[in-house]
Amino acid sequence: MKDLGGKLMGVVLLAGIFFGLFVVLFIPSELLQKADAESWPSRQGTVTTSYASYHASFSRSGGPFWRAEICGIYDGSGERFCARHIRFGGFRLGDGKAAAMETVARYPVGRRIDVYFSLEDPKETVLEAHSSWSEMITLLGLGVGFLLLPMLLWVFRKKIDPQRYAGADDAPN
Numbered sequence: 001m002k003d004l005g006g007k008l009m010g011v012v013l014l015a016g017i018f019f020g021l022f023v024v025l026f027i028p029s030e031l032l033q034k035a036d037a038e039s040w041p042s043r044q045g046t047v048t049t050s051y052a053s054y055h056a057s058f059s060r061s062g063g064p065f066w067r068a069e070i071c072g073i074y075d076g077s078g079e080r081f082c083a084r085h086i087r088f089g090g091f092r093l094g095d096g097k098a099a100a101m102e103t104v105a106r107y108p109v110g111r112r113i114d115v116y117f118s119l120e121d122p123k124e125t126v127l128e129a130h131s132s133w134s135e136m137i138t139l140l141g142l143g144v145g146f147l148l149l150p151m152l153l154w155v156f157r158k159k160i161d162p163q164r165y166a167g168a169d170d171a172p173n
Contacts, residue, residue, distance in 0.1 A: 013153070016146040023143025031136055034088035037129045042114040045081055047072040050107050052100035066096045068103035070127060074115070081115050087128035089136045 049071040056064045071082040086103050107113065107127065116129035153160065 013150050016149060020143045020146030023139055024147065027136060027140045027143065030089055031140075034131075034133075034136065036118075037088050037116060037126050040116040040118055040126070040129055042116045042129070044075040045072045045113055045115045046075065047107050047109050047111045047113060050104050050109050052097065052104050054097075064095060066100040068100045068107070070103070070107045072113070072115075075112070081117075081125055083115065083125045083127050085126050087126050087131045089131060089133065 047070060049069065051069050052066050053069050054064065054066055068086060069082070070086070071080065073080055113127060116126050118124040157164075
């Protein structure tokens with residue numbers, strides 16, 4: 001039974017390492033995009049389409065997912081816009097259906113909104129350029145924690161299971 005517990009702990013630690021690596025590799029680019037979007041100019045527009053769509057393809061965070069589709073027309077020029085991202089710096093749990101439905105409710109057809117766009121690529125837009133950093137910083141901290149946990153367990157292994165490691169340093173190489 002003790003051997004099964006050790007194997008289970010190994011699987012959990014390995015999953016934690018993969019989660020930590022994913023977060024530490026993914027979050028910095030998202031943080032850079034978020035910081036960049038905060039300096040983007042905005043134009044007024046009117047929402048003409050607002051719905052949640054199901055995507056059967058796989059996303060960065062796993063399996064199939066739901067996404068809010070918010071499109072409209074810029075005031076004055078009549079140009080169309082579609083926001084691929086509502087904001088940078090967010091993450092969803094599960095398939096994201098509840099978050100997509102909530103976003104659709106916040107941006108109903110006919111609502112006038114500010115659309116933030118990149119000067120380098122005006123098709124790159126967000127509807128919320130200024131949002132909280134706490135979600136991303138917390139997630140980054142969790143990722144680093146999951147990467148450090150196996151190292152801490154290795155360093156303190158003698159205190160965790162002293163019988164198993166008794167004399168381990170005395171063994172010849």
